[in-house]
Amino acid sequence: MVTFKDVHKSFGDVDVLKGIDLEIKPAEKVAVIGPSGSGKTTIIRMLMTLEQPTSGDIFVGDQNLWKMEKNGEFVAANEKHLREVRGDIGMVFQHFNLFPHMTILENCMTAPIHVKKEAKKVARQRSIEMLEKVGLGDKLDNYPSQLSGGQKQRVAMARALVMRPKVMLFDEVTSALDPELVGEVLEVIRDIAKEGEMAMILVTHEMDFALDVADKVLFLDEGVIAEQGSASEVIEHSKNDRLQSFLHRFR
Numbered sequence: 001m002v003t004f005k006d007v008h009k010s011f012g013d014v015d016v017l018k019g020i021d022l023e024i025k026p027a028e029k030v031a032v033i034g035p036s037g038s039g040k041t042t043i044i045r046m047l048m049t050l051e052q053p054t055s056g057d058i059f060v061g062d063q064n065l066w067k068m069e070k071n072g073e074f075v076a077a078n079e080k081h082l083r084e085v086r087g088d089i090g091m092v093f094q095h096f097n098l099f100p101h102m103t104i105l106e107n108c109m110t111a112p113i114h115v116k117k118e119a120k121k122v123a124r125q126r127s128i129e130m131l132e133k134v135g136l137g138d139k140l141d142n143y144p145s146q147l148s149g150g151q152k153q154r155v156a157m158a159r160a161l162v163m164r165p166k167v168m169l170f171d172e173v174t175s176a177l178d179p180e181l182v183g184e185v186l187e188v189i190r191d192i193a194k195e196g197e198m199a200m201i202l203v204t205h206e207m208d209f210a211l212d213v214a215d216k217v218l219f220l221d222e223g224v225i226a227e228q229g230s231a232s233e234v235i236e237h238s239k240n241d242r243l244q245s246f247l248h249r250f251r
């Protein structure tokens with residue numbers, strides 16, 4: 001569904017991604033692990049179509065997302081395709097990014113109404129369903145400031161799910177949470193993963209969670225995929241020294 005071919009990304013003189021080859025299949029669950037600064041967020045931002053490669057190709061379906069202009073800059077290869085791709089992606093971030101002046105129900109309803117032009121009634125019903133799914137059916141009229149971090153993160157998930165994405169991106173969604181709130185958020189992600197139909201890309205430091213949920217794990221190190229395979233191959237049986245020392249810090 002998504003294919004990276006020899007993708008490079010530099011910011012000024014800094015080469016952040018140095019030739020990424022990657023394939024994500026429909027409904028596949030992929031965990032991305034690696035030290036800070038290895039390029040994980042940059043890959044996520046490329047999947048979100050927020051960053052363009054410096055060189056290389058990113059295909060969604062069989063269409064290239066970007067094309068190079070004569071001046072060497074990348075632009076959308078096809079604006080319509082890019083818009084469709086953006087509509088298929090759901091995102092959850094480390095810092096929730098909820099709208100503080102809206103109730104949690106309104107937070108969920110706003111994109112279906114304004115982006116997808118869904119009828120208010122339909123958006124409302126579906127938002128309630130999704131908030132119930134993440135265990136917040138009794139908080140519909142609360143504001144984000146009235147919720148715990150774990151609850152806020154669950155709202156962020158419901159808000160993404162309402163849009164029926166084909167791909168969900170999770171960028172260190174438990175990193176900003178107090179330890180006792182991590183479990184409830186991972187539990188919801190596990191539930192979503194079990195339903196199966198969406199592809200999920202998760203940047204995470206929760207190795208047991210990755211073992212449990214991921215079909216495939218990528219170890220990113222200094223801008224290259226230094227190791228990839230099944231969760232068990234990468235997390236439990238790899239001989240890669242740098243991966244070993246990275247894992248020692250988390251297990």
Ligand code: ADP
Nearest residue numbers: 011014016034035036037038039040041042043
């Ligand atoms: P990770 O998510 O693995 O911590 P990132 O993808 O955030 O890594 O960053 C990788 C490297 O790219 C870091 O050295 C970071 O400073 C650099 N970087 C990321 N975004 C930018 C940017 N917009 N401008 C300059 N440097 C950046």
